[in-house]
Amino acid sequence: MADYPTLLAPLDLGFTTLKNRVLMGSMHTGLEETGDWNRVAEFYAERARGQVALIVTGGIAPNFEGGVLPGAAGMMTQQDIDNHAIVTQRVHQAGGKIAMQILHAGRYAYNPKCVGPSPVKSPISPFPPAELDEDGIEKQIADIAEAARKAKEAGYDGVEIMGSEGYFLNQFLVTHTNKRTDQWGGSYENRMRLPIEVVRRTRAAVGEDFIIIYRLSMIDLVPNGSTHAEVVQLAQEVEKAGATIINTGIGWHEARIPTIATSVPRAAFAWVTQKLMGKVGIPVITSNRINTPDVAENVLATGCADMVSMARPMLADADFVAKAMAGHGDQIAPCIACNQACLDHTFGGKLTSCLVNPQACHETELLITPTDAPKSIAIVGAGPAGLSVALTAAKRGHSVTLFDKVDDIGGQLNIAKQVPGKEEFWGLVDWYRTMVAELGVKTELGRVVTADDLTGFDEVVIATGVIPRDPGIAGQDAANVLSYIDVLRDKAPVGKKVAVIGAGGIGFDVSEFLVHEGTSPTEDLPAWMKEWGVSDPETNRAGLAPEGPQPEAPARQVTLIQRKAEKHGKRLGKTTGWIHRAALKMKDVNFVGGVNYERIQPDGLMVSFGEARENPTLIEADTIVMCAGQLPERTLADALIAQGITPHVIGGADVAAELDAKRAINQGTRLAAAL
Ligand code: FAD
Numbered sequence: 001m002a003d004y005p006t007l008l009a010p011l012d013l014g015f016t017t018l019k020n021r022v023l024m025g026s027m028h029t030g031l032e033e034t035g036d037w038n039r040v041a042e043f044y045a046e047r048a049r050g051q052v053a054l055i056v057t058g059g060i061a062p063n064f065e066g067g068v069l070p071g072a073a074g075m076m077t078q079q080d081i082d083n084h085a086i087v088t089q090r091v092h093q094a095g096g097k098i099a100m101q102i103l104h105a106g107r108y109a110y111n112p113k114c115v116g117p118s119p120v121k122s123p124i125s126p127f128p129p130a131e132l133d134e135d136g137i138e139k140q141i142a143d144i145a146e147a148a149r150k151a152k153e154a155g156y157d158g159v160e161i162m163g164s165e166g167y168f169l170n171q172f173l174v175t176h177t178n179k180r181t182d183q184w185g186g187s188y189e190n191r192m193r194l195p196i197e198v199v200r201r202t203r204a205a206v207g208e209d210f211i212i213i214y215r216l217s218m219i220d221l222v223p224n225g226s227t228h229a230e231v232v233q234l235a236q237e238v239e240k241a242g243a244t245i246i247n248t249g250i251g252w253h254e255a256r257i258p259t260i261a262t263s264v265p266r267a268a269f270a271w272v273t274q275k276l277m278g279k280v281g282i283p284v285i286t287s288n289r290i291n292t293p294d295v296a297e298n299v300l301a302t303g304c305a306d307m308v309s310m311a312r313p314m315l316a317d318a319d320f321v322a323k324a325m326a327g328h329g330d331q332i333a334p335c336i337a338c339n340q341a342c343l344d345h346t347f348g349g350k351l352t353s354c355l356v357n358p359q360a361c362h363e364t365e366l367l368i369t370p371t372d373a374p375k376s377i378a379i380v381g382a383g384p385a386g387l388s389v390a391l392t393a394a395k396r397g398h399s400v401t402l403f404d405k406v407d408d409i410g411g412q413l414n415i416a417k418q419v420p421g422k423e424e425f426w427g428l429v430d431w432y433r434t435m436v437a438e439l440g441v442k443t444e445l446g447r448v449v450t451a452d453d454l455t456g457f458d459e460v461v462i463a464t465g466v467i468p469r470d471p472g473i474a475g476q477d478a479a480n481v482l483s484y485i486d487v488l489r490d491k492a493p494v495g496k497k498v499a500v501i502g503a504g505g506i507g508f509d510v511s512e513f514l515v516h517e518g519t520s521p522t523e524d525l526p527a528w529m530k531e532w533g534v535s536d537p538e539t540n541r542a543g544l545a546p547e548g549p550q551p552e553a554p555a556r557q558v559t560l561i562q563r564k565a566e567k568h569g570k571r572l573g574k575t576t577g578w579i580h581r582a583a584l585k586m587k588d589v590n591f592v593g594g595v596n597y598e599r600i601q602p603d604g605l606m607v608s609f610g611e612a613r614e615n616p617t618l619i620e621a622d623t624i625v626m627c628a629g630q631l632p633e634r635t636l637a638d639a640l641i642a643q644g645i646t647p648h649v650i651g652g653a654d655v656a657a658e659l660d661a662k663r664a665i666n667q668g669t670r671l672a673a674a675l
């Protein structure tokens with residue numbers, strides 16, 4: 001308790017008390033849509049057992065037209081009430097509290113029947129919304145209030161009304177999406193009438209002793225978004241209308257400024273919430289990129305908010321709060337804000353999970369239980385694949401020895417963490433180090449393992465990772481050619497003009513590394529805000545700097561090259577690819593595609609285009625960096641197989657194509673769960 005006195009202090013709401021200051025923020029996991037309500041209940045109950053004070057569910061539609069897409073989970077029928085009651089009972093049995101988020105998507109719905117204040121199509125949906133008439137607006141208000149009443153009947157402790165991120169209620173607030181001339185449009189008083197009416201009618205529907213959280217967009221980050229004065233006015237009216245708590249929303253979904261990606265500084269928007277402190281009488285929650293108890297404690301202790309919302313960190317570690325309470329903050333598996341297994345899955349129509357914790361949303365399917373037949377297990381390779389086997393097997397009671405040829409654990413994560421914007425990988429490796437010690441995994445580092453070292457173990461796991469692919473380009477042995485390992489790990493000197501061969505994840509990362517110098521903007525909030533054009537919403541409407549993004553000049557002139565003719569970065573993460581592209585474009589990185597590599601020469605790289613190898617072109621460069629993909633490192637696996645030993649081969653050593661840490665960790669964890 002002494003470590004985090006503010007974070008762990010209770011919050012008295014009058015009619016009920018929250019046991020600490022941690023809200024599990026709403027996340028769409030896709031679990032509700034599986035129809036397996038036992039699975040939904042277990043997911044939330046696990047977090048309740050982990051001592052989070054108040055859970056908010058994923059967005060639940062109040063009616064068909066408001067769902068994020070046809071078939072989205074809703075609160076409309078008796079069957080919905082019965083299903084949700086399974087969740088609330090399980091959470092209450094676990095000692096937790098849970099609120100249902102009511103999400104009306106408005107023009108963001110991927111639904112030809114979507115509705116909005118005005119027929120203004122959103123850039124993120126193909127369907128223009130139908131303009132609501134008076135009756136239509138009344139129906140939406142009534143449906144939201146009724147969904148809240150049903151939520152109470154299902155046993156929820158409260159509801160969160162989603163009023164931010166550019167969804168339905170937010171769409172009424174700003175002139176960009178609200179072109180109405182009736183009592184719901186025009187002046188700000190008219191534009192905010194709908195959110196206020198929704199809160200008032202919801203309060204009337206649920207009675208007094210029921211939590212109503214209003215999620216309010218405090219910095220829209222879109223042109224013509226709300227001013228700070230409007231935000232304060234709305235918050236005060238929302239309080240008067242009956243809200244219990246105000247939660248922070250940051251940026252509309254269509255904003256072109258990253259708000260939660262890993263390159264966003266930790267707690268980057270807490271100062272925005274702080275502007276509302278003292279202006280309303282109800283508790284205020286802050287949000288976005290808060291992922292450790294230390295960051296959360298600091299945000300609260302410095303008066304930025306009364307409570308913190310953490311969503312993805314609760315996927316990474318269901319026991320986040322319990323570990324903080326026990327003084328084991330260093331044992332909390334960190335959310336690295338990669339979006340790879342959560343938001344990228346959601347937007348790819350897949351069930352959510354977590355890169356660092358494959359059990360997230362798979363609580364009833366991936367069981368990690370104590371073994372009744374302990375074995376001795378050798379694992380070669382202390383990258384994420386090997387580490388996942390080691391931790392899971394040790395947790396189950398096996399005796400584990402982890403070997404690596406280098407003298408530290410982490411594998412390629414130690415290369416990834418060198419990239420500006422990927423600093424969270426430092427914390428992930430540190431966490432693995434803590435847990436290796438905590439779980440008693442024996443380590444043998446700094447030695448290349450051969451087949452002879454592996455006799456006498458019950459099980460052998462080969463997780464030796466990858467080797468860089470040799471692209472076989474004429475002239476590649478010259479001194480001006482480096483690999484991504486030379487650049488990122490060994491910090492080889494690189495010239496001012498650089499050609500990067502290969503525009504996969506590593507080519508993008510190397511380019512990012514080469515165009516920056518000095519402190520990474522992810523570690524310097526004012527620099528990051530300047531780079532992306534974020535400013536004080538009190539000075540500039542919606543928090544957009546009038547001069548736009550002002551990045552530092554690039555440290556080098558970089559050309560990023562691929563053979564494919566497709567858009568650069570097309571295969572990067574669904575929710576983060578645009579950020580990587582925009583970041584490099586801001587640094588004037590030249591994207592060249594559809595090339596044939598002809599040869600490397602002292603003044604650069606000769607390429608040609610098309611099947612006929614036309615249009616020979618010299619890409620001038622002092623240094624050429626190879627990022628041409630990777631192949632499995634199977635030397636040891638093959639040697640063992642030749643000796644008649646069948647090892648388990650995982651991670652990059654198994655399949656290098658399209659490998660990432662998510663697959664490596666998932667495969668390692670699942671193997672160890674079955675050993
Ligand atoms: P590795 O991490 O390669 O680990 C293999 C280990 O085996 C190494 O430590 C090696 O020293 C050891 N080893 C090899 N041979 C022997 C031997 N004979 N004896 C003893 N030890 C041996 N993935 C993501 O998901 N998200 C990202 O954002 C991301 N960014 C990246 C950025 C960069 C710059 C790089 C290089 C990679 C990135 N990756 C990312 C990829 C991710 O790091 C890999 O997919 C992952 O590390 C593969 O895990 P692994 O355990 O299979 O192999």
Ligand code: NAP
Nearest residue numbers: 471502503504505506507562563564627628629658659660
């Ligand atoms: P990659 O994504 O497979 O990209 C390899 C690049 O090399 C491609 O651009 C490919 O494009 C090119 N290439 C392939 N064969 C080539 C050849 N013979 N000659 C020349 N060029 C060739 O692999 P990576 O960039 O090495 O990344 C490795 C893994 O780490 C990836 O699977 C990735 O998911 C993961 N990673 C993830 C992230 C992340 O942010 N999520 C970041 C970094 C790495 P062309 O074939 O068009 O030339």
Ligand code: SF4
Nearest residue numbers: 335338339342354355
């Ligand atoms: Fe965090 Fe990445 Fe896990 Fe999502 S997948 S919860 S961003 S670590």
